[in-house]
Amino acid sequence: MILYIAEKPSLGRAIAAVLPKPQHKDNGFIRLANGDVVSWCVGHLLEQAEPEDYHPEYKRWQIAQLPIIPDKWQLKVRKSAASQLSILTKLIKQADQLVHAGDPDREGQLLVDEVLAYCGVSGHKLAATQRLLISDLNPPAVKRALAQLQSNKDFVPLSTSALARSRADWLYGLNMTRAYTLQGQKAGYQGVLSVGRVQTPLLGLVVRRDQDIADFVTKPFYQVLAEVETSDKQRFSAMWQPSEACASWQDEDGRVLLKALAEKVQQKITGQPALVSNVEQKERKQPAPLPYNLSALQIDAAKRYGMTAQQVLDNCQQLYERHKLITYPRSDSRYLPRGQLSRAAAVTGAIAANDSQLSAAVQQADMARVSKAWNDSKVEAHHAIVPTEKRQAFTGLTQAEKQLYYLIARQYLAQFYPAYCYSETLVELTIAGGLFRAKANTELSVGWKQLYRSASNQEASQKSQPDNDLILQSLPQLHKGQQLHCYGAQLLEKHTQPPQPFTDATLLAAMTGISRYVSDPAIKAVLRETDGLGTEATRAGIIELLFKRGFLQRQGKQIRATDTGKALIHALPPQASLPDMTARWEAELSRICQRETSYQAFMQPLQTELGLLISQAATVTPAGLPQGKTRRWGRKKSTRPAAGKTTNLRRGRQSVTKA
Template sequence: ADWLVGMNLTRAFSVLAQQQGHQGVLSVGRVQTPTLALVVRRDQKIASFVPKPFWDVVANLQPQGGPFQAKWLPANANWLDEEGRCINQEAARTIAARCQSGQATLASVETLRKREGAPLVMDLGTLQQECSKRFGFGAQQVLDIAQSLYETHKATSYPRTDCRYLPTSMLSEIGAVVTALLHSDEKLSPVIDRLDQTLKSRVWNDSKITAHHGIIPTTAPCRIDRMSEEEFRVYDLIRRHYLAQFLHVHEYDQTDARLDLAGETFVASGRQVRVEGWKALFPRGKGKGQDGDDEEEEASGAQALPPLRQGESCTVVDLLVKDRQTQPPKPFAEGTLISAMKNAARFVTDERLRARLRESAGIGTEATRAGIIEILLKRGFIRKKGRTIVSTPVGQGLIAVLPPQISNPGMTALWEQALDQVAEGTMTLDDFMERQSVLLDKLIEIALQQPQLNLPEALSETCPKCQAKMRKRKSSNGPFWS
């Protein structure tokens, strides 16, 4: 099915483009094309984004226990946008002036003890996302390193896995893995001394195991002195996620306070760590939540609040009106693009299509996603800009003319689901191939009806001597017109 779609549509659109002066192949594929569409549409959103101003009123308060900040919560809906931000500058400045020299009273204080379990061990996609964000590594680079750690160094288990869980049969190997880690790196001794190898975290779950389990260190010691710096960084991330399973849950007190100040409501949130637990392994202010997403310490509610009690008075030290602006979406990096491919259903706006898709519906596999990004880079459809990935004019032009059936990530994810149905025996292979054949006929019909392709280089230069159209060609010295 992939071969039929890729071969026929690549040929159709490449010939169309060549007839209009564009040199080279316009490759079309069941996974690469919707991946390109994700990047193109993100870039379009960023380009068309118009920042809108809003205003925060922030009070610096001084109770008996120590200073903290609280933010004004506007009561008038006419002052708010759909995200609950104040868009009335005059109202914000009026409130700030009125509350400047008052006393705030704590109307309510609620503190809850929160417990956060250790992150699961790595699958390939999560490893690629983490290494992209932490170290700026490319997806293919991480796959190559993970493969080297598995094959050359014998340091970690099979990397091309989409599973973040471990089978209970491997509980018996915990001692051997931990011993091997200590033999490989004596600097781990303080961490290993704190481990409780009897802990059984949520990672041990036979029902979640797919073709392979999560990526973990092996039971054999390895030579970390023979690893490159990049290899060691990836290895270190893998072993930390394994060791985290044997440290206690991270516990903190989450406090939410509401204050009354001159008849206006101000709110403050904060947390105080009670048990560091597994987060001691991730010391850079970032850890993993239950859903695997990073929790930024500077995020809302991360200030350390002093002890507060209901009815207590707080002196207003000062009150600031902060000019803010809405921010455009961030461009993709390789890690976030891998994440978008894994969770294609998130980007589907069509309600009927969304209803047919599983929440976890993705495009591509753990083993192929890095290669797909490499293909798009090689074809010149996307390019790297620092740590981010942006689409090129050629990539944008291609997505503009392709039918949505081939560029929509949701449609492609539906194909993946249909393949699963064949594997489960709920759809026959003949039925699946028949559907592909019908779809392909439709797609080629659409391709043949395409008007002028709006691609750069398709509009060729004119020869200054004879005014004939010229074509851009490549040589060992670079491109030239002839």
């Protein structure tokens, strides 16, 4: 008997749907006509044991106990999953051949592997276990995946990496949370001060942004706009580019802060000849944006529809599991395997049938076009999120599901449209010894951008320009050495603006582009190469956790830190509230995946560092915490345990270790 073990029931049913019939559906599994069986987990069937499972004394929170580091790690059965684990245990013993069908990512690999280990699978049966990678639940895709089984042994490093991350997060989150919660009690705070490897640097990002806004003092700066005309009276404007001699009167961004200097330039150039010192004209091509990964989709959905990251993820799961209209949504890739090109006509046909808004766009698509998205070398466990071949009436979809399908389908269709083409002209003028510059972008061919230009959808198509750039719609025909006339000049007074508070879209963008917020070149390079802060699958949950724990709050569309969040960040050492540690971890976890380092080489230094952090925590009393405050964790309301008393914070603690 072959036993297929899926990560969740929806995947199990999709696998069974393409295997021999008739089939018998039983409690927790499906028996196929040939005697093989498809069963499933329901997410994680096992979880890290609680500290009190290692020793009863750990149920009482005491600083002297920390850090808690198990000698031998234990897993325990989740109460809600005990029945399904019992079913799987029996089936695993009966099976002659096992097929691991967890989700195609690090967590999905560990999830089934830990069940196999817990059930004592070893020897030949473990060595012969195969891996089934499915990112699209539609029958044709599942059939293709079943024809491409791999040895599960090839994925041991991936599983080891996930195990190391899981245990490291448990150690760090649990110990740091207990340490700072106990110190918070000394300040009169009755809630839990949770600390996590990812959630806390994210909170630190918001706290520091809020502080930058509060500390910001606006200041005026000045620009000079030369008004120029040609001999045949064609007019345009050019912006002054301050020289190095002006550096003493400029800020770090090159803005002139001395009004008198700008006034002098204004007076000096008025009525003077203007020499065209340089003309550059280039034709530019902008290819279509790549198909979505989850973070890119969450950012666009937040901008256009005001959806939170969690709402996007939840609705995408419905589109994937229930409706089977999109491929695996938790993907971190924006590329597609070239083998899927043969299905493009079927996919675009489904788009036309499913979404009337895009039916005309499908007709104009050039199916022979191959964009840069089709790149096998950049596709690993999953590919980008794209529509499937399934055709379904939209009456069964919610408004949010329709909106997300539209975004995903439109981004896919863009791959079959030509590049957006425009002419970029740069003109430099010399006026009274000063340099002035004007730019013009002239559209030549709209290309894929026609998909993004409906009346209800005016997405920004150009990046914001620096303050010293002037972008015009057009310029006269000019040539180097041409003499013009500066008939006037404008003095522009502007004011520096504070940083903008985070929103759902910009906070997600900050997580994916976290390297912009670090200064160390080595750390910056690691974060560029990895997924950033958190992963595609965890970012939405991490943001929501910070709200649930009372560390973040919403003010309209803005996301701000609460007093509790600020107090925690100010109490923590810098390494706990910056993304640097995450970068170091991810670099080492990646090396485990590549077989370049070991589990122990990762865990041992971490345990040493954790001891130092706990010692440091014992010397800090957080300031500015709300007094008498309680926090709601999960379904229960729990207060921070007083000395000598115990409390059950299981739900909260588990969340801490995951973030």
